[in-house]
Amino acid sequence: MGLKNASYCILNKKYPEAEYERLVPELMEKMKERGEYGEFFPKEFSPFPYNESIALENFPLTKKEALERGFGWRDSEERNYKVTLEVADVPENIKDVDDSILNETIGCAHKGECNHECATVFKVVAEELKFYRRFGLPLPQLCFNCRHAVRFSRRNLPRLWAGSCKCAGRKSDNGAYQNTTEHFHGNNPCPNEFETSYAPERPEIVYCESCYNTEVA
Numbered sequence: 001m002g003l004k005n006a007s008y009c010i011l012n013k014k015y016p017e018a019e020y021e022r023l024v025p026e027l028m029e030k031m032k033e034r035g036e037y038g039e040f041f042p043k044e045f046s047p048f049p050y051n052e053s054i055a056l057e058n059f060p061l062t063k064k065e066a067l068e069r070g071f072g073w074r075d076s077e078e079r080n081y082k083v084t085l086e087v088a089d090v091p092e093n094i095k096d097v098d099d100s101i102l103n104e105t106i107g108c109a110h111k112g113e114c115n116h117e118c119a120t121v122f123k124v125v126a127e128e129l130k131f132y133r134r135f136g137l138p139l140p141q142l143c144f145n146c147r148h149a150v151r152f153s154r155r156n157l158p159r160l161w162a163g164s165c166k167c168a169g170r171k172s173d174n175g176a177y178q179n180t181t182e183h184f185h186g187n188n189p190c191p192n193e194f195e196t197s198y199a200p201e202r203p204e205i206v207y208c209e210s211c212y213n214t215e216v217a
Contacts, residue, residue: 049074051117057152062115081121083107087141094132097139102126108143116149156197163198165190165208172205183214 003009008020015023031037050056050071051063063073085104091097105121112118122143132139140147167190171178185191192208207215 109141110146116146119143160195163196165192166205167211183211
């Protein structure tokens, strides 16, 4: 609120001590009745549309879903970009790309039909092209926003599930991984349970800390 060395203040307004002590319990009671007390600021106070906040990355919603939940949404401004090179016509091998690519406006492969705030087009700059050539990488097929969204989708969700060690003795419980050494539980399944960012339906083999450290030691 920007107050320094102040006391008996409510929303930047200073009150006499007696009045402050009277008002605070009343305000707390009203907030509890509305379910507001102890909660973060309600979404109605957010100065940002949902699709322009980091919430969209961690908890993706479509425009319809966001509006139904009471969030704001800002539609993208219409851009009249003229695509000079379709992504299908971009050479797959970076060795076949010449410097004229720097003058092209390349169409994004998603064509604005995704939920990634697609820019519909992108350009390649000189330093970027130099990087691709140095490491033998093909040119991208997506605009920056879509590339970022695809990368972000590969991260685990910011939540935890109850899980148990997938070590079944000498191998993983699905038989896909053979242990390289004996673990503390011998030939029996590992009894350790823990919280993990990998959802139960995910295919990854997740060992507990003890079994993992035994394997990588």
